Amino acid sequence: MVNLYPVTQMKKQIPPSVHNWPAPAVLVGCGTTSQPNIITISWFGTVNSVPPMVSVSIRPSRHSFKLIQRSGEFTVNIPRLSDIKSVILAGEKSGRDTDKFRELKLTALSCPPLLTAPMIAESFLSLGCKLKKELPLGTHHIFIGEIVCAYCEEEFIRPDGSVNPSPESQFVWLDKSYWRLKPIE
Secondary structure (H helix, E strand, O other): OOOOOOOOOOOOOOOOOOOOOOEEOEEEEEEOOOOEEEEEEOOEEEEEOOOOEEEEEEOOOOHHHHHHHHHOEEEEEEOOHHHHHHHHHHHHOOOOOOOHHHHHOOOEEOOOOOOOOOEEOOOOEEEEEEEEEEEEOOOOEEEEEEEEEEEEOHHHEOOOOOEOOOHHHOEEEEOOEEEEOOOOO
């Protein structure tokens, strides 16, 4: 049999991995406004335009996993560079043992029309999501949420109503570190 796709001498085969490209870091709100929890997620992405849907991947062992399953809701809160300490701590500590909102001095707000999942007042953009599907894949489950509402700080709303994402103040997770975004010139 002829190999139609010969491996070039320019590349060497390596073990498959999911950590070789940048991923946005977000804070996912779950629980309730009276008992709020947040988890840092870098496995987040867009999955559909109409209706708008996003996905977050979470290990079943995480405290947030059961909170999202139980309520069927979560929020995605987009942090800025000024929020990096919150992102790091929310990813290192468990909500089982720590009230992350109190420790980080964050404010949990209701996110109507969601019934329980809190948004973070200090995040410039919060997306309220209703759980549409859960896909168990192995180490993680993907939660697909329909964005049913969005709340944005007024200074980031363009005249046409769209969001100015302020990329210079956002960051990504890559190779076990956080990295700034810079425009291509």
